[in-house]
Amino acid sequence: TQLLEQSPQFxxxxxxxxxxxxxxxxxxxxxLQWYRQEPGEGPVLLVTVVTGGEVKKLKxxxxxxxxxxxxxxxxxxxxxxxxxxxxxxxxxxxxxGSYIPTFGRGTxxxxxx
Amino acid sequence: EAQVTQNPRYLITVTGKKLTVTCSxxxxxxxxxxxxxxxxLGLRQIYYSMNVEVTDKGDVPEGYKVSRKEKRNxxxxxxxxxxxxxxxxxxASRLSGYTEAFFGQxxxxxxx
Numbered sequence: 001t002q003l004l005e006q007s008p009q010f011x012x013x014x015x016x017x018x019x020x021x022x023x024x025x026x027x028x029x030x031x032l033q034w035y036r037q038e039p040g041e042g043p044v045l046l047v048t049v050v051t052g053g054e055v056k057k058l059k060x061x062x063x064x065x066x067x068x069x070x071x072x073x074x075x076x077x078x079x080x081x082x083x084x085x086x087x088x089x090x091x092x093x094x095x096x097g098s099y100i101p102t103f104g105r106g107t108x109x110x111x112x113x
Numbered sequence: 114e115a116q117v118t119q120n121p122r123y124l125i126t127v128t129g130k131k132l133t134v135t136c137s138x139x140x141x142x143x144x145x146x147x148x149x150x151x152x153x154l155g156l157r158q159i160y161y162s163m164n165v166e167v168t169d170k171g172d173v174p175e176g177y178k179v180s181r182k183e184k185r186n187x188x189x190x191x192x193x194x195x196x197x198x199x200x201x202x203x204x205a206s207r208l209s210g211y212t213e214a215f216f217g218q219x220x221x222x223x224x225x
Contacts (some may be wrong), residue, residue: 008151030211033213043216
């Protein structure tokens, strides 16, 4: 099982601040996904990145996949209280015809009004 | 509406009393998985299934069983629950390995 390290584990910021969350591994991934989980709910997909160096934007969220496909980052510009939640990265590789991704431990973000 | 439905949402049980958590999806997905989520440990995969009658162990399968007799259903069975299985459980389905995982709303299990 590939190991995905997320940092920081916790982040508490004020509304309007910028932040970056990191997802790192020693393994090369076929693709990497970012999910957000709100309290009492299951994770919901934000984005999938598949190409090394790829950058995707989702409103104030910018996702980047490392050139070597071993790491990814999520940058939030001008954070809002609605961004509060647990951010999870998930990556995997194809093996024997199957692809079952592994999740990182998550970054818990709190944005104060 | 596309969804993954888990039942029950909350369950308190005693050590050793067999229980089943049901999971059903209405999206005709081939892949289904069970995860447990514990503070500081993130989402850990218990079992997964790539199709009917095809299941395999994830990272933490001890103490759990699953079955996949129909495409839409993937129940999680705890034959003899123990307190260390107290956790938040999620079922997920996806069309294929590389695609988006759709999660149920979770089952919070407490074993006393």
